[in-house]
Amino acid sequence: MTACALCNSEGATAFAVPPREDSVPLCAVCRAGIEEGPRDEPHWRCLNEAIWSPEPAVQVLAWRLLKGLPEAAWARDLLETAWLEPDVLAWAEQGAGGSGSGEDAVVHVDCNGAVLASGDTVTLIKDLPVKGAGFTAKRGTAVRKISLVADNPNHLEGRVEGQRIVILCQFVKKA
Helix, strand or coil, X not given: CCECCCCCCECCEEEECCCCCCEEEECHHHHHHHHHCCCXXXXXXXXXXXXXXXXXXXXXXXXXXXHCCCCCHHHHHHHHHCCCCHHHHHHXXXXXXXXXXXXXXXXXXXXXXXXXXXXXXXXXXXXXXXXXXXXXXXXXXXXXXXEECCCXXXXXXXXXXXXXXXXXXXXXXXX
């Protein structure tokens, strides 16, 4: 039997790593995590070793799974310390959108790396002077029902003190 390239469990089958033709053996749990998105559970601790694999395709899959766990502090820490060759990182980023989302999909993330969606509530992490409105949005202010700027991953829109303003994603955290 073949062992999974990520978690070393038995019964793995070949899995192609898009957009290249490289393939690696994956178990059913790891395959489901890649296809449906991982949930923070003990199984994914195997990524602590997989991200350092000498095999680029394994590094790509580990990086994509870690990116799919933005709420998990251990995954964010591991992503910060992991280093991938520039061509391997580009490969990982190319297919990170998931199935059916298109390669040019814009992803908005907060200051902690959590993925934001339209309708989310965020909290300001610093005082922000609002140009043209004559007030300062204070740190700790909750901005409810945000809208994402479709063509810019760094901007979102929301209402603060009755005014619709554009806010940089780096100054908010998901509530």
